Amino acid sequence: xxxxxxxxxxxxxxxxxxxxxxxxxxxxxxxxxxxxxxxxxxxxxxxxxxxxxxxxxxxxxxxxxxxxxxxxxxxxxxxxxxxxxxxxxxxxxxxxxxxxxxxxxxxxxxxxxxxxxxxxxxxxxxxxxxxxxxxxxxxxxxxxxxxxxxxxxxxxxxxxxxxxxxxxxxxxxxxxxxxxxxxxxxxxxxxxxxxxxxxxxxxxxxxxxxxxxxxxxxxxxxxxxxxxxxxxxxxxxxxxxxxxxxxxxxxxxxxxxxxxxxxxxxxxxxxxxxxxxxxxxxxxxxxxxxxxxxxxxxxxxxxxxxxxxxxxxxxxxxxxxxxxxxxxxxxxxxxxxxxxxxxxxxxxxxxxxxxxxxxxxxxxxxxxxxx
Numbered sequence: 001x002x003x004x005x006x007x008x009x010x011x012x013x014x015x016x017x018x019x020x021x022x023x024x025x026x027x028x029x030x031x032x033x034x035x036x037x038x039x040x041x042x043x044x045x046x047x048x049x050x051x052x053x054x055x056x057x058x059x060x061x062x063x064x065x066x067x068x069x070x071x072x073x074x075x076x077x078x079x080x081x082x083x084x085x086x087x088x089x090x091x092x093x094x095x096x097x098x099x100x101x102x103x104x105x106x107x108x109x110x111x112x113x114x115x116x117x118x119x120x121x122x123x124x125x126x127x128x129x130x131x132x133x134x135x136x137x138x139x140x141x142x143x144x145x146x147x148x149x150x151x152x153x154x155x156x157x158x159x160x161x162x163x164x165x166x167x168x169x170x171x172x173x174x175x176x177x178x179x180x181x182x183x184x185x186x187x188x189x190x191x192x193x194x195x196x197x198x199x200x201x202x203x204x205x206x207x208x209x210x211x212x213x214x215x216x217x218x219x220x221x222x223x224x225x226x227x228x229x230x231x232x233x234x235x236x237x238x239x240x241x242x243x244x245x246x247x248x249x250x251x252x253x254x255x256x257x258x259x260x261x262x263x264x265x266x267x268x269x270x271x272x273x274x275x276x277x278x279x280x281x282x283x284x285x286x287x288x289x290x291x292x293x294x295x296x297x298x299x300x301x302x303x304x305x306x307x308x309x310x311x312x313x314x315x316x317x318x319x320x321x322x323x324x325x326x327x328x329x330x331x332x333x334x335x336x337x338x339x340x341x342x343x344x345x346x347x348x349x350x351x352x353x354x355x356x357x358x359x360x361x362x363x364x365x366x367x368x369x370x371x
Contacts, residue, residue, distance in 0.1 A: 082316075083130075110275070134284070
């Protein structure tokens with residue numbers, strides 16, 4: 001079995017450092033918002049090129065905290081994509097705002113900025129571009145439109161830590177960047193964890209208060225907040241991992257390019273395309289294949305842990321049925337959700353494993369053709 005992701009190799013690489021740091025936390029008696037959290041916030045803000053980084057409990061909370069900090073709520077509209085994990089829209093719904101979906105670019109699966117202006121109304125308050133699969137959205141166009149219409153931009157960077165657009169790291173273009181450190185992410189904790197980045201001191205202070213029950217000073221509460229604090233163990237683990245992230249991302253890119261070469265003669269397979277001026281960090285390596293569901297089943301039955309991410313676009317999900325979304329509203333999104341499939345992707349995957357993945361994929365395609 002070749003899994004979609006194998007975290008054991010990464011653990012072995014830094015096992016001694018991880019265990020040392022965790023034991024130090026256990027012995028310290030300081031477990032929530034302690035010195036490791038403070039140090040990690042400083043270190044990762046510097047890494048991202050942001051003035052401020054504020055940690056929280058998970059990436060979903062990061063999105064909600066961002067919306068709350070920008071005072072987005074009932075009566076407001078937020079434009080985003082339907083080809084993403086539900087957390088993106090879940091946060092919008094939790095604060096009482098309305099989702100407005102825009103279609104995606106057929107090559108990158110990212111928000112199609114050329115369609116943005118057609119979705120803007122007097123109620124529009126913000127845009128949430130999603131840097132899906134580690135690929136940065138076209139942030140220059142998005143930011144230009146946002147400035148012209150006086151809209152906030154919240155970057156969903158959950159899958160894209162370390163990726164860049166025109167040399168600038170994601171999470172630093174908009175008003176707020178939102179990150180997840182779920183264990184499967186390129187920079188993953190050993191449990192749930194998240195973060196926001198911002199260049200605004202005001203917004204950073206707002207998030208600091210909101211993540212801690214609406215309290216900037218202990219036992220004095222200014223508003224209804226959340227209990228969304230990163231614990232010291234996760235911060236200690238992430239501090240060990242952070243210096244390796246560029247190396248791991250580079251290896252992911254090498255894995256992606258090897259896949260591209262191995263798949264160049266695979267009939268019907270469309271390999272990922274990187275957008276102009278981007279540095280993709282390949283959180284997933286996502287291809288398009290004919291007869292996707294049958295091919296996926298063949299791979300699973302033959303020991304290849306391929307995954308189908310987001311098979312039903314969010315505008316057609318029951319949770320958003322009250323919006324009246326229907327088939328045909330987002331034709332590109334709807335088309336891609338029937339074709340995309342992600343192959344095993346992690347920095348430690350070997351060339352031999354990749355050859356096995358591709359050979360099995362080609363056999364799957366031949367099997368479908370025979371049928």
